[in-house]
Amino acid sequence: MAARQWTLCPATTDPAVAEKWLYEWTDVLQQSLRDAESAYRIFFASLKGARKGPRTGAPRFKSRKDTRQSIRFTANARWKITASGRLNLPKTGAVKVKWSRTLPTTPTPVTVIKDAAGRFFASFVIDTDPQADAGRMPATDHTIGIGIDLGLTHFAVLSDGTKIDSLRFLRRAEKKLKKTQRELSRKQKGSKNREKARLKAARAHARVADARHEFHHQLSTKLISENQGIAVEDLSVTGLARTRLAKSVHDAGWASFVNMLQYKAERYGRTLVRIGRCEPTSQTCSTCGVKDGPKPLDVRQWTCPACGTVHDRDVNAAINVKTAAGLAVSACGAPVRPEPVLAQREETGSHGFPTEPRAA
Numbered sequence: 001m002a003a004r005q006w007t008l009c010p011a012t013t014d015p016a017v018a019e020k021w022l023y024e025w026t027d028v029l030q031q032s033l034r035d036a037e038s039a040y041r042i043f044f045a046s047l048k049g050a051r052k053g054p055r056t057g058a059p060r061f062k063s064r065k066d067t068r069q070s071i072r073f074t075a076n077a078r079w080k081i082t083a084s085g086r087l088n089l090p091k092t093g094a095v096k097v098k099w100s101r102t103l104p105t106t107p108t109p110v111t112v113i114k115d116a117a118g119r120f121f122a123s124f125v126i127d128t129d130p131q132a133d134a135g136r137m138p139a140t141d142h143t144i145g146i147g148i149d150l151g152l153t154h155f156a157v158l159s160d161g162t163k164i165d166s167l168r169f170l171r172r173a174e175k176k177l178k179k180t181q182r183e184l185s186r187k188q189k190g191s192k193n194r195e196k197a198r199l200k201a202a203r204a205h206a207r208v209a210d211a212r213h214e215f216h217h218q219l220s221t222k223l224i225s226e227n228q229g230i231a232v233e234d235l236s237v238t239g240l241a242r243t244r245l246a247k248s249v250h251d252a253g254w255a256s257f258v259n260m261l262q263y264k265a266e267r268y269g270r271t272l273v274r275i276g277r278c279e280p281t282s283q284t285c286s287t288c289g290v291k292d293g294p295k296p297l298d299v300r301q302w303t304c305p306a307c308g309t310v311h312d313r314d315v316n317a318a319i320n321v322k323t324a325a326g327l328a329v330s331a332c333g334a335p336v337r338p339e340p341v342l343a344q345r346e347e348t349g350s351h352g353f354p355t356e357p358r359a360a
Contacts, residue, residue: 027077072111117206145229147322157314159322170251220260229271231325273325286319
């Protein structure tokens with residue numbers, strides 16, 4: 001969207017002018033009150049235990065250090081999309097828009113967002129048919145699909161041996177980011193030059209975030225379209241972010257990537273299985289199943305002491321992730337657990353006690 005300025009409050013002391021201005025913005029002000037009411041309703045319902053899911057915290061005031069702004073217009077606010085493709089907003093007029101996609105149906109509310117980098121975005125709410133979304137992506141012949149091992153040397157290693165390099169967006173732009181942050185720190189607080197330096201730094205950070213976001217979108221869409229089922233390990237990103245690898249962990253953005261896989265799998269009728277983080281995927285031989293114990297991160301290849309197979313650490317972990325997912329669920333939703341086998345006579349009974357009944 002092209003940047004447009006609108007006046008939020010008239011610089012006047014005339015009550016009639018102020019009352020007219022409030023009347024024109026009544027719908028927007030009421031929407032803010034509805035949002036606050038909804039936040040408190042969810043908070044109190046969470047306290048009483050009447051709401052499922054994690055406990056919700058109390059609503060908080062916006063931070064004055066947060067330069068993001070947003071305003072939402074409902075249908076009563078008399079906004080519309082013109083025939084020429086412009087967005088006509090109250091008190092602003094027709095705004096030139098660069099559309100990212102064609103709207104499938106008529107939207108109801110629109111939210112105009114201004115981010116920290118001074119860019120404007122329009123977000124629409126529309127009703128879609130989930131069955132139509134699932135039908136847009138045909139089913140594949142893969143029964144279980146693939147397993148994914150996320151890492152730092154390679155962003156993702158697939159169970160079929162494919163390795164996807166980590167592009168290290170933050171590391172590559174680190175020199176430029178340091179320069180912009182240094183220029184910002186030298187400007188006097190409250191000055192116009194400081195605001196210019198802040199925008200420059202914010203735009204540099206936004207370019208890094210957008211590049212990482214685009215990479216995650218392209219990769220997640222490719223994996224979802226080519227596989228009926230996907231298995232991924234549930235990593236403890238918060239714990240890894242407390243180590244010396246914190247910057248690299250945040251630069252990879254594993255959580256954002258897995259979340260994209262989650263909602264795209266639900267949208268297009270795919271299956272995503274998350275493997276527990278305690279699963280010893282890097283310690284188990286994917287050929288014979290022998291557990292060889294933990295290994296330091298510098299060990300990238302190892303030989304199984306039982307069968308002699310030479311394993312690539314990441315590929316072996318991806319295969320184990322796929323195997324663990326196959327023991328729980330298949331891509332079509334049918335259980336694939338092995339059939340129950342009757343225990344042998346010498347295995348029955350409680351451990352530490354004889355299997356034969358004692359004489360009376």
